[in-house]
Amino acid sequence: MAKKKSIFVCQNCGHESPKWMGKCSECGEWNTMVEEVDFSKAAGKENTRERGVYSKPKPLSEISYIGDKRYPTMNEELDRVLGGGIVPGGMILLGGDPGIGKSTLLLQTTEALGNQGHKILYISGEESEQQLKMRGERMQVKSENIYFLSEINIPYILGIILEERPDIVIIDSIQTMYSPDITSAPGSVSQIRENTGALMQIAKKDNISMILVGHVTKDGSIAGPRVLEHMVDTVLYFEGEKYHTYRILRGVKNRFGSTNEIGIFEMTENGLQTVVNPSEMMLDSRPQNTCGSVVVPCMEGTRPLLIELQGLVSASGFGNPRRMSTGMDYNRMVLLMAIMEKRLGIQMQTVDAYINVVGGIKIDEPALDLGVVAVLYSSLRDFQIPGDLMILGEVGLTGEVRNIQHIDKRLMEGLKLGFKRCIIPKGNQKGISLKGMEIIPVDNIRSALDILN
Known part of the structure; x- marks a missing residue:
């Protein structure tokens, strides 16, 4: 028998x-190295091959393909993120904060898939069968094609998967799964990596x-080794505050559809109910006749989305002024304030500044920049946009x-909700074919703010 050898594995990134x-x-993380058994050195040759590795190579012309077959979830928003359904x-x-609604979304999805005749196996490592029944009755899950296992x-x-042969398997969650062949505790890098690899072999071999449901760390990333996200085909993040009404499902990786x-x-x-018109939802409670508020048309994937951007500037009571941003990159906000101070001659060193993207959504695209400058200037000078x-x-x-x-898509979304004017970059003026909206081109921030005044 081969002698077991120990290695130290980082519980944050999987480095050995x-x-x-x-x-x-x-x-670069501290105190994340944990001692584990190196099974690649300890195992004999008889254990180096797993089920499904014996497939023979084929030329591309001999591989059968039945087209873009998918299982539609009958949920318009989920199908949009997946690219049309489950492959x-x-x-x-699927990752997200505790209590955000991951299990609720999956239960609703299983009910819709079960009613279409698909066999689903829901495996939970966090709830007993009685708890699953209680939650299933509350969510009105009645399909006989759904099988639960704790x-x-x-x-x-x-x-069980090989015996039951379901169409879809749900693991809630991958961090709770345990293999007795690995000495480390559930949730460790070795357990997550090896268990995911075993599930992936069955998924690819038996179609x-x-x-997989994944827990997230305090910084919002999925717990476990980064290789976990590389192994799977699609990575979805469920975002939002659990005390707020709205939730956002974001696709950050998708081999079978568009990303982001x-x-x-x-x-x-x-x-969970789908939001038919998210732009209208975002602007539903927008205040009137107030300074420091503007609407910015953004793009999330292929969807135009109107968001309300709010800014507040007030006199600082301390030597170091405070900056805070919610829904956008903090460093980007500080950079834009430095540009305003340098190019407009506005003293921003003695004021506190706050930026908020209303609705709990996070925006990363640079089209938000001019709106940030506008709301900060509006609050500073106390005038209404x-x-x-x-x-x-x-x-x-x-x-x-x-x-x-995508200037046309953005403007079309604004026109649908009654906006009559839009300040845009001067370079985008030539490619606009939309009628019914006044276009105001600008080439620098000073000319944009002169229009607002």
Whole structure:
């Protein structure tokens, strides 16, 4: 029998080291190295091959393909993010904060898929069968094609999957699954990596769709090794505050569809409901006749979305002024304030500044820049931005307003909701074919703010 050898594995990134280190040399985190058994050295040759590795190579012309077959979930927002539905044999990783609604979304999805005749196996490592029944009755899950199992032992789970042959398997969650062949505790890097690999072999060999629920760390990333996200086909993040009504499902990786697509849901007493018109929802409670508020048309994947951007500037009572941003990058906000001070001659060093993207949504695209400058200037000078005016554009370090993409889609969304005017980058003026909206082109932030005054 081969002698077992110990290695030290970083619980944050999965980096392996032959000796213990206080600081991981790969990710830079402290006190994350844990001793584990190196099974690649300890196992004999008889254990190096797993089920499904014996497939023979084929030329592309001999591989059968039945087209873009998918299992539609009958949920418009979820299907949008997935690219049309669940792909047979695909692996989906769903992450989100505790209590955000991951299990609720999956239960509603299983009911819709079960009513279409698909066999679903829901495996929970966090709830008992009685708890699953209570939640299923509350969510009105009545399909007879859904089978529930409360189990964490991976070898037993793999045997059940091969015996039952379901179309879709849901693992809630991958961090609770345990393999007795690995000495480390559930949730460790070795357990997550090896258990996911075993599930992936069955998914690809037997064409069974897998949906894995993943816990997230305090910084919002999925717990476990980064290789977990590389192994799966699709990575979805469920965002939002659990005490707020709206939830956002964001696709950050998708081998079978577009990336960075979002779906918007509303949490109600009967579960998650799709939001038909998210732009109208975002602007529903927008205040009137107030300074420091503007509407910016943004793009989330292929969907135009109107969001309300709010800014507040007040005198600072301390030596170091305070800056705070919610829904956008903090460093980007500080950079835009530095541009305003340098290019407009506005003293921003003695004021506190706050930026808020209303609705709990996070916006990363640079088209938000000109709107940030506008709301901060509006609050500082205490004047109102017209309610029928939209503003968008990227701001460079010299104060110029740079071009953005998908200008027609953004303007069309604003026209649907009654906006009459829009300040845009001057370089985008030539490509606009939309009629019915006054277009105001600008080439720098000073000319944009002169229009507002």
